[in-house]
Each structure stands twice: as C-alpha cells, then as structure tokens.
Amino acid sequence: MRRTRNLVRMAAVLACGLFCAAAARADKIVLKNGRKIMASNVVEDGDKVRYETSAGQMALPKSIVDHIEKGGLVPVMDSPAAAAASLTAEPPELPPVANASEIDQGAVHDGAVDRNYIARLVSDTRAGGALANQAAARAYHAASQFELAKGELAGALNDARSALTYVPEEPALLMNVAYLHLRQSQFKESLEYLQRAERVAPKSADVYKLEGWAYYGMNRPDQAVANWKKSLALRPDADTQTALDKALKDKNEEENYKENESAHFQLKYNGAAQPELARQVLHVLEEHYDSIESELNYSPPDPIGVVLYTQQSFADITRAPGWVGALNDGRIRVPVQGLTEVDSELSRVLRHELTHSFIQQKTHGRAPTWIQEGVAQWMEGKRSDENAAVLVQIYDAGQAAPLGRLEGSWMGLQGDMARYAYAWALANVEYIAETNGMGDIERILDRLGAGEPTERALREVLHDDYGDLMQSTADYLKKNYGH
Numbered sequence: 001m002r003r004t005r006n007l008v009r010m011a012a013v014l015a016c017g018l019f020c021a022a023a024a025r026a027d028k029i030v031l032k033n034g035r036k037i038m039a040s041n042v043v044e045d046g047d048k049v050r051y052e053t054s055a056g057q058m059a060l061p062k063s064i065v066d067h068i069e070k071g072g073l074v075p076v077m078d079s080p081a082a083a084a085a086s087l088t089a090e091p092p093e094l095p096p097v098a099n100a101s102e103i104d105q106g107a108v109h110d111g112a113v114d115r116n117y118i119a120r121l122v123s124d125t126r127a128g129g130a131l132a133n134q135a136a137a138r139a140y141h142a143a144s145q146f147e148l149a150k151g152e153l154a155g156a157l158n159d160a161r162s163a164l165t166y167v168p169e170e171p172a173l174l175m176n177v178a179y180l181h182l183r184q185s186q187f188k189e190s191l192e193y194l195q196r197a198e199r200v201a202p203k204s205a206d207v208y209k210l211e212g213w214a215y216y217g218m219n220r221p222d223q224a225v226a227n228w229k230k231s232l233a234l235r236p237d238a239d240t241q242t243a244l245d246k247a248l249k250d251k252n253e254e255e256n257y258k259e260n261e262s263a264h265f266q267l268k269y270n271g272a273a274q275p276e277l278a279r280q281v282l283h284v285l286e287e288h289y290d291s292i293e294s295e296l297n298y299s300p301p302d303p304i305g306v307v308l309y310t311q312q313s314f315a316d317i318t319r320a321p322g323w324v325g326a327l328n329d330g331r332i333r334v335p336v337q338g339l340t341e342v343d344s345e346l347s348r349v350l351r352h353e354l355t356h357s358f359i360q361q362k363t364h365g366r367a368p369t370w371i372q373e374g375v376a377q378w379m380e381g382k383r384s385d386e387n388a389a390v391l392v393q394i395y396d397a398g399q400a401a402p403l404g405r406l407e408g409s410w411m412g413l414q415g416d417m418a419r420y421a422y423a424w425a426l427a428n429v430e431y432i433a434e435t436n437g438m439g440d441i442e443r444i445l446d447r448l449g450a451g452e453p454t455e456r457a458l459r460e461v462l463h464d465d466y467g468d469l470m471q472s473t474a475d476y477l478k479k480n481y482g483h
Contacts, residue, residue: 207231221250288347
C-alpha cells in the first residue's frame with residue numbers, strides 16, 4: 001500500500017513537469033570528422049569553442065567544428081565510475097596529405113560513401129608509391145568517420161581497418177581502429193591496436209589515454225591508472241584526470257580485496273565477506289548468465305567484473321542515491337554486508353544487474369534507461385500487478401511521463417519519482433514481452449546496437465511510436481489486471 005500511495009503522489013509531481021530532473025538542457029557540437037559532443041554553455045570565443053561537461057570546462061579549436069546545434073538533451077552521468085568507463089576520447093587527426101580535402105569530398109558526398117571513387121584510389125596503389133597508399137588510406141578513413149557519425153559502427157570499423165592496410169604504421173589510423181573497438185566494449189581487440197600504436201608513437205598522450213580506457217573496461221584498474229598517469233604527464237586533459245581520479249579510488253578501495261573468478265566473471269570482494277558467499281555469488285551468476293544469454297540471444301565477449309562491498313564502501317565508491325541497492329557501471333557493484341549466503345533477494349539483484357551488462361554490451365551503450373530498467377526488472381521476475389491501477393490512473397489523467405523523457409539518467413530522481421519511473425518502464429517492457437515475446441525485445445536491442453534512435457527502432461519492430469506504445473501499455477494493464 002505504501003508504494004501505491006507513493007505512486008499516486010507522483011501524478012501531481014509529474015503535472016508540474018519535474019521529470020526534467022533526469023536530464024539537462026544541452027547543445028550538440030558537431031565536428032568536421034563527424035564526432036558529436038553533448039555539452040552545456042557552448043560559446044564561440046575567438047578561434048576556440050568553449051563548453052562544459054561533467055569533467056569541467058573544455059575547449060576545441062574552432063577550425064575542427066562543423067556546426068553547433070542548440071537546445072538538445074544530454075543524459076546526466078550516472079556516477080563517477082560511469083564517467084570513467086565512458087571516457088571522452090578520440091584519436092588524433094590524420095597527418096596532412098596532398099589533396100586531403102579533395103579526397104575527403106570525393107570519398108563522401110551527397111550523403112553517401114562513393115565506393116567507386118575509393119576503388120579508383122585503391123587501383124592506383126597497385127603501381128606502388130607512398131602517396132597512392134596515403135590517398136587510399138585517407139579515403140577509407142573519411143568513409144569510416146562518416147559511418148561513425150551515422151552510428152554505423154560495423155561499417156566504420158571495416159573501413160578503418162581497410163585504411164590501415166595501406167599505411168599500417170600510422171598511429172592515428174591504429175588509434176582509430178582501437179577507438180571503434182572501444183566504442184563497442186571490445187577492450188581486448190582495442191588493446192592489440194593500441195600496443196602497436198605505442199610502439200611507433202611512444203610519446204603520444206592519446207595512445208595512453210585510450211589504453212587506460214581499454215584496461216579499465218577489462219577490470220584492470222592498476223594498468224588503467226598507470227596509463228592515464230602517463231597520458232597526463234605528456235599532456236594535461238580534464239577527461240583523463242576525471243577517469244584517473246575514479247580509477248584511483250577503485251584501486252585504493254580494492255587494494256586488499258580477495259579475488260575469485262569463473263568462466264564469465266572476475267570477482268573481487270571485501271575481506272569482511274565470507275569466501276563461501278563469494279563462491280555462491282559466482283555460481284548463481286553463471287546460472288543467470290546461461291538464462292539471460294538464451295533469452296537475449298547474445299553472449300558478452302569479455303569477462304564481467306563483479307565487486308562485493310560493505311554497505312559503507314558501496315556508498316563511498318558509487319556515490320549513488322540512497323534508493324539504489326546495487327549498481328552496474330561496467331562492473332556489477334553490490335553491497336553484501338551481513339550476508340553469509342545468496343538468498344532469494346541477492347539472487348534477484350544479481351540477475352537484474354547482470355541483465356544490464358548484457359544490454360550494455362549488446363547495444364554498445366545505446367539503450368535508453370527505460371529499456372535498460374524495464375528489461376532488467378522483467379528478467380528478474382517482476383511484474384506490474386501491484387502498480388497497474390495507479391499507473392492506469394496516472395495515464396488516464398494525462399500525467400504519464402513520456403518515454404522520451406525517460407531515456408536519460410535517473411540518478412537525479414528522488415525516491416518516489418524513481419519508483420514511478422521503474423514501474424512505468426517495467427509496464428511498457430512487460431506489454432512488449434507478453435504481447436509479442438522476447439524476440440521483439442531482442443530485435444529492438446539489435447537495432448539500438450546498430451545505431452538506430454529508440455523511437456525508430458520501436459516503429460520498425462512494433463510499428464508503434466512512443467505515443468502508441470504508451471497507449472497500448474495502458475490498455476494492456478487494464479485488460480490483464482482488471483483496472
């Protein structure tokens with residue numbers, strides 16, 4: 001009853017438009033290489049474009065900025081750990097080559113890659129010569145950057161690799177391939193190219209910055225710290241400093257933690273936890289892994305990090321709101337103080353957080369929060385029965401939160417608002433899964449992973465936009481729960 005009363009109170013709050021707390025107004029800086037930066041307080045200052053992110057005030061040369069789009073929404077970063085795992089990083093620009101502008105425009109024009117033009121440049125390389133190889137590499141790089149800007153990561157990676165075949169020792173091209181692997185959470189693959197880049201450019205701050213990102217993603221904070229320190233020694237950088245500070249906090253906290261591992265997990269646990277509990281956690285996680293793998297038709301390529309904390313350490317490290325009982329920011333972080341075995345509640349929490357790991361890797365981090373949390377709750381076994389009546393009441397009153405406003409971070413939400421967000425997200429995912437099966441959830445996640453915007457992915461799979469889905473969800477709740 002208490003939860004129902006809390007949700008009823010949300011109707012008045014939503015009517016006041018307070019749900020905007022989940023995201024902040026922002027501008028989009030679009031670079032000439034296709035990269036987009038979401039930021040706030042963007043201003044043009046002489047030959048610089050200055051802006052603010054969670055890492056602090058930043059600046060870019062105006063010469064590399066194509067245009068600025070005002071007034072979008074940017075998700076608020078969930079935690080310092082998420083900020084480190086999502087480190088803002090790009091490989092450096094390619095060294096200048098003859099006719100670079102002409103090559104770029106020939107390779108990409110009229111909104112498409114000109115494969116015939118690239119093929120002609122590739123044909124020129126058969127006669128040999130460094131200039132012809134550089135031109136072909138430049139053309140493939142231009143195609144890769146164009147596809148990256150469109151969110152087509154697979155195509156961008158293929159073209160980046162093709163560029164590298166013509167100039168195999170070019171650090172910028174090696175880093176570009178590594179970066180594209182990083183964007184897809186393929187940390188081991190990324191590190192192979194970064195180590196090659198380090199051999200030919202041992203004084204590059206960018207190489208060490210990206211290597212730190214790769215090691216952090218592989219749950220190796222010691223190596224991440226070492227590489228980010230090397231990067232900062234070569235060139236100060238606010239993003240790298242933010243990542244280093246977080247990694248150091250993790251490293252210091254986990255210095256005396258014990259370790260264990262299984263086929264798919266690397267576990268660290270506070271010495272206060274029982275070794276038997278750690279073994280049980282791994283066993284339960286492996287069982288959940290098999291089940292989720294089958295449901296989502298996906299296998300994460302790398303081991304998943306898990307950390308078991310005391311309650312105070314969890315609060316200190318994650319800085320999460322009080323209503324957060326566990327966290328997944330690339331690693332599954334769970335407080336287990338007082339437990340000696342895996343009970344049903346801890347098993348449920350582990351399954352929920354593990355679902356996030358699957359979705360994060362399957363979609364390359366592109367799933368909006370309402371899908372993340374809706375699917376995670378569905379997979380842990382929750383259903384909408386106890387919340388159906390009040391959700392219908394809020395929807396019929398015209399006060400339901402639009403799903404588009406539930407895409408960004410929820411970490412700024414207060415407890416009651418967060419409870420409503422979780423309940424509404426579950427209801428929409430439950431409607432999809434119960435009506436058409438998990439196959440539709442899988443197909444939506446696949447389209448998100450390919451770079452499609454959420455509403456377009458819904459239209460292509462469900463033939464519904466956000467408004468249609470919300471109406472269908474309300475109708476489903478009325479029909480199945482008698483409200």
